[in-house]
Amino acid sequence: MMGKFSKGILFGAVVGAASGLLFAPRSGKATRQKFVDELEDWSDLKEDFTDKLDQFKESAQALQAAADTYIEPFIDGINRDVETFKFQAEPRVEQIQEQVEKIQSELPDLPIEK
Template identity: 35%
Template sequence: MRSFMEGLLFGTVVGGLLGLLNAPHSGKENREKAKAYLADNTLAVEDLNESVQGLRKAIQSLTNEGLASVNAVSEEITRSIESFTQQAQPRINRINDKLAVLTEDIEKATANMETQPPAAADKPNQ
């Protein structure tokens, strides 16, 4: 492993030196090109960073608006359910009252049927 690392280091140094010696431009020109390249890439990275920040703000804004919309809809549904319950309660009470009367009538009819003797029509002919 050590010989591999030494070979890699040696190759990097030799390749760099050969690249500098065989470069078609002078060192000054290469430095100016490198500075211009770095400046262009720095601007591109800054633009990208600004775009990402804008995207984060837009997502946060949409999230907040979405939560506000969900809360508003939830509150509206709750109000509608409460209103329906208030409007339906008198009807429910009337239905319960009629059901109680009907249950009472059925109990009375059942009790009457149990206490009355069978009708003459039910007796066999003699």
């Protein structure tokens, strides 16, 4: 099914191009020159696109290299900071838990006012 559709599109493009060339309001020489100019424009666009794509690839490679250089040490540094924080926080958390338990054990002994 798609093959018939593709053939139809190709046939329509060829017939349209031929009709455009045959029934163009310009002379054959002017039409050919316009066709050559259009091809040159498309060629220039292709070259520009290729250059921009190459620049993008280079930028992406540079970004990847920078990421490889900086991200791993950054993650390692954060992991060290987290471990240091845990090490410093654990005794404090234990002290707070002890205080909470002490308060809770003494709380039932307090008279409740109404």
